[in-house]
Amino acid sequence: xxxxxxxxxxxxxxxxxxxxxxxxxxxxxxxxxxxxxxxxxxxxxxxxxxxxxxxxxxxxxxxxxxxxxxxxxxxxxxxxxxxxxxxxxxxxxxxxxxxxxxxxxxxxxxxxxxxxxxxxxxxxxxxxxxxxxxxxxxxxxxxxxxxxxxxxxxxxxxxxxxxxxxxxxxxxxxxxxxxxxxxxxxxxxxxxxxxxxxxxxxxxxxxxxxxxxxxxxxxxxxxxxxxxxxxxxxxxxxxxxxxxxxxxxxxxxxxxxxxxxxxxxxxxxxxxxxxxxxxxxxxxxxxxxxxxxxxxxxxxxxxxxxxxxxxxxxxxxxxxxxxxxxxxxxxxxxxxxxxxxxxxxxxxxxxxxxxxxxxxxxxxxxxxxxxxxxxxxxxxxxxxxxxxx
Amino acid sequence: xxxxxxxxxxxxxxxxxxxxxxxxxxxxxxxxxxxxxxxxxxxxxxxxxxxxxxxxxxxxxxxxxxxxxxxxxxxxxxxxxxxxxxxxxxxxxxxxxxxxxxxxxxxxxxxxxxxxxxxxxxxxxxxxxxxxxxxxxxxxxxxxxxxxxxxxxxxxxxxxxxxxxxxxxxxxxxxxxxxxxxxxxxxxxxxxxxxxxxxxxxxxxxxxxxxxxxxxxxxxxxxxxxxxxxxxxxxxxxxxxxxxxxxxxxxxxxxxxxxxxxxxxxxxxxxxxxxxxxx
Numbered sequence: 001x002x003x004x005x006x007x008x009x010x011x012x013x014x015x016x017x018x019x020x021x022x023x024x025x026x027x028x029x030x031x032x033x034x035x036x037x038x039x040x041x042x043x044x045x046x047x048x049x050x051x052x053x054x055x056x057x058x059x060x061x062x063x064x065x066x067x068x069x070x071x072x073x074x075x076x077x078x079x080x081x082x083x084x085x086x087x088x089x090x091x092x093x094x095x096x097x098x099x100x101x102x103x104x105x106x107x108x109x110x111x112x113x114x115x116x117x118x119x120x121x122x123x124x125x126x127x128x129x130x131x132x133x134x135x136x137x138x139x140x141x142x143x144x145x146x147x148x149x150x151x152x153x154x155x156x157x158x159x160x161x162x163x164x165x166x167x168x169x170x171x172x173x174x175x176x177x178x179x180x181x182x183x184x185x186x187x188x189x190x191x192x193x194x195x196x197x198x199x200x201x202x203x204x205x206x207x208x209x210x211x212x213x214x215x216x217x218x219x220x221x222x223x224x225x226x227x228x229x230x231x232x233x234x235x236x237x238x239x240x241x242x243x244x245x246x247x248x249x250x251x252x253x254x255x256x257x258x259x260x261x262x263x264x265x266x267x268x269x270x271x272x273x274x275x276x277x278x279x280x281x282x283x284x285x286x287x288x289x290x291x292x293x294x295x296x297x298x299x300x301x302x303x304x305x306x307x308x309x310x311x312x313x314x315x316x317x318x319x320x321x322x323x324x325x326x327x328x329x330x331x332x333x334x335x336x337x338x339x340x341x342x343x344x345x346x347x348x349x350x351x352x353x354x355x356x357x358x359x360x361x362x363x364x365x366x367x368x369x370x371x372x373x374x375x376x377x378x379x380x381x382x383x384x385x386x387x388x389x
Numbered sequence: 390x391x392x393x394x395x396x397x398x399x400x401x402x403x404x405x406x407x408x409x410x411x412x413x414x415x416x417x418x419x420x421x422x423x424x425x426x427x428x429x430x431x432x433x434x435x436x437x438x439x440x441x442x443x444x445x446x447x448x449x450x451x452x453x454x455x456x457x458x459x460x461x462x463x464x465x466x467x468x469x470x471x472x473x474x475x476x477x478x479x480x481x482x483x484x485x486x487x488x489x490x491x492x493x494x495x496x497x498x499x500x501x502x503x504x505x506x507x508x509x510x511x512x513x514x515x516x517x518x519x520x521x522x523x524x525x526x527x528x529x530x531x532x533x534x535x536x537x538x539x540x541x542x543x544x545x546x547x548x549x550x551x552x553x554x555x556x557x558x559x560x561x562x563x564x565x566x567x568x569x570x571x572x573x574x575x576x577x578x579x580x581x582x583x584x585x586x587x588x589x590x591x592x593x594x595x596x597x598x599x600x601x602x603x604x605x606x607x608x609x610x611x612x613x614x615x616x617x618x619x620x621x622x623x624x625x626x627x628x629x630x631x632x633x634x635x636x637x638x639x640x641x642x643x644x645x646x647x648x649x650x651x652x653x654x655x656x657x658x659x660x661x662x663x664x665x666x667x668x
Binding site: 276332335356 | 443448528559561581
């Protein structure tokens with residue numbers, strides 16, 4: 001039996017396999033839906049989901065060779081290259097070990113992605129360069145990963161892709177091709193991936209309190225790029241709508257009592273910010289849905305964006321000294337006294353900002369005293385009127 | 390009280406054509422109250438939602454008014470107008486007092502404190518005698534000075550918040566958050582006083598229900614004058630001027646300044662009223 005026939009057979013079995021898998025999935029979905037409805041009606045907790053779908057058979061043709069092995073027969077050894085019209089020459093070697101240990105090693109075959117290479121010898125490629133080939137291939141991911149693919153359509157990267165910018169990243173640029181690993185496994189690696197293009201920002205990030213913690217100590221509490229920027233639906237961070245979300249972004253960790261307790265960081269940073277003029281304006285702009293302008297100070301304006309430094313220690317002094325310059329960006333030529341108008345996330349107390357504290361305290365006593373007295377006066381008047389009658 | 394009433398009845402018999410109303414507020418005073426009322430309303434509607442901006446009603450109001458930027462513009466514009474009104478008010482009084490045309494009768498006197506105590510004694514049933522009031526009773530004086538001091542606090546702190554650059558030029562920056570606390574609390578206090586005290590006094594009070602219209606029409610009924618400001622009525626009658634002629638449209642203040650005989654000023658003390666009746 002020739003290779004050609006083996007492949008045809010293999011394709012047939014593949015089609016059957018897919019069909020079987022789909023039918024099974026459909027049955028599973030229907031069962032789950034019916035079961036879920038019944039559970040909901042009976043008010044019972046949902047049962048764990050049924051057995052996992054049958055493993056995708058590592059298809060063996062009549063020759064006893066797996067499909068991947070067929071491909072690796074040629075692509076498993078070094079020396080094979082492909083030249084593009086652009087002049088690029090790429091090696092066609094696929095490391096069998098790497099592919100086997102990748103997330104797809106057990107579930108996908110080469111031709112599941114390389115759909116154009118099902119015939120041997122492979123048809124002539126129509127692309128002119130390596131990048132063009134990658135761009136054409138990237139559509140194949142969406143056949144399985146449709147949700148994430150859809151998210152990328154909203155991203156700033158896809159904006160560039162759709163404008164014809166070939167440098168903008170697509171799936172494989174971040175995830176790799178034959179050696180794809182689970183992205184959550186090595187958190188530090190995520191930022192390193194972004195660094196391949198955004199090197200300057202990465203350099204600033206690794207000097208920050210967050211970057212240092214993850215690189216030196218493998219701390220998993222600190223954010224990596226995707227925690228603030230998202231992984232697939234990456235938005236242009238220079239827009240007003242992104243800016244409006246910054247306080248909430250930071251607060252998603254900094255209001256977390258459990259996480260902040262480890263480092264002795266206060267969790268009322270968001271509340272104290274929202275109590276201030278800027279925080280109030282940002283919160284209302286978000287409510288109003290006005291995204292044209294959001295020129296209010298947010299966390300990053302004082303603390304920095306990627307180069308965030310701890311607020312205690314030597315870096316904090318630089319931050320404090322810098323504060324008046326930060327204020328002057330919007331407030332014109334204000335004096336050195338001006339930054340003290342911001343309470344630096346402190347709750348007023350007799351020690352910190354006593355003037356604010358005592359004014360607050362005075363009104364806390366004065367208002368009930370006056371209003372209480374007036375109400376008493378009214379009640380007495382009404383009472384006298386009633387008894388006079 | 391009865392003596393004053395008798396005196397006034399005697400006077401009335403001498404003058405057969407007595408109008409039913411007395412002019413209490415001049416056109417300018419009525420206009421001043423109207424503008425102050427309007428600005429107060431606008432300031433409260435645009436100010437309170439800023440204080441409680443996290444509440445849903447406040448956010449609704451802010452969005453309804455076109456967003457926080459518009460709310461701030463309206464609030465600041467009406468704040469400036471309110472400050473102008475206050476300056477005009479103070480200026481008028483200052484010039485009037487210096488020129489001798491106005492007597493500063495709103496300044497609290499010992500009588501006001503005695504009146505307040507007497508009134509409370511009456512309310513709780515310790516006495517059956519109402520205190521007798523002159524042109525402004527202690528409650529009105531309290532409200533006037535509340536507005537005057539509160540207004541000063543609001544205007545000062547308001548301008549600090551409006552122009553923080555200027556305020557921190559020479560003064561500490563801490564002044565700004567302190568001004569914010571004072572402004573928002575003083576504003577709330579003013580709002581509560583108006584909603585509870587002023588609304589009771591001018592609307593819900595059974596004496597005037599449903600509404601005391603004198604600040605809008607300028608007129609007050611002779612009956613209410615007799616009941617609420619007998620000393621003023623008596624003084625005007627005694628001085629020979631016509632508090633009831635209704636036509637002049639001027640307040641009684643100049644007359645008070647010119648003609649108030651000293652014996653009438655404390656007419657509700659027993660020995661003094663004997664003097665009146667002996668006349």
